[in-house]
Amino acid sequence: MRGYGDAPSPLEKEKYSIPILMSDVIGILDELNLEQVHLVGHDWGASLSWMLATYYEHRFNSLSVLSVGFPLSPAWSSMEQRQKSWYFYLFLQEGLAEKTFADNDWKFTKEVLAGHKQNEDVLQRLQKPNALTTALNWYRGNMQNMLTQPDVDYTPSNEEPVTPQNKIKIPVLGIWSDMDFALGEAQMKQSTDFVIDFTYKKVEGAGHWIMLDKSMEVNSLILNFLSRQK
Helix, strand or coil: CCCCCCCCCCCCHHHHCHHHHHHHHHHHHHHCCCCCEEEEEECHHHHHHHHHHHHCHHHEEEEEEECCCCCCCHHHHCHHHHHHCCHHHHHCCCCHHHHHHHHHHHHHHHHHCCCCCCHHHHHHHHCCCCHHHHHHHHHHCCHHHHHHCCCCCCCCCCCCCCCCCCCECCCEEEEEECCCCCCCHHHHHHHHHHECCEEEEEECCCCCCHHHHCHHHHHHHHHHHHHCCC
């Protein structure tokens, strides 16, 4: 995805809005001549996957999301989740966030990545010129509007937003880990209110990077879920 690794990484935060990120994914599918695929995403990838399943449902057979539940779940507004999401507000501070990450030989970054099994590799990538800013642009290109303009609408003009009455129709698997420092269980479990066919699985003893901490268990859950899809 844009902003990470060797992908195109524009510096303008406006080029990371959800509609543009969705068009990246749909463009890849079109280029590969793939009419439908099974979609899997974690963290921001999960947030984007929820939007893709909402507005481009016909392009996907199923959705598997790790850690992040449906974006409109009421639990996102709870005190528990707001406390866990404190870093959102830091990441939106342009310049200050970058300084905080890099100060004292990247001490803050090392603490954030302490539970990441590939933390040294991630740290090296984030230290490349502009890499940290383009990663933070996923927050800045979307959440600055979401937080300052509560009624911002990313719905394509020919679509209706997902509601408890107008639910996602493709099967969805939600996987959450009990040691996730950033995301509470309720925001995932409440996704069932927005999906017709929702399966929830809890992985114990795993932190935020669930696919690294419990890779075999997560892979098994996803493969078992996919085996039930026609």
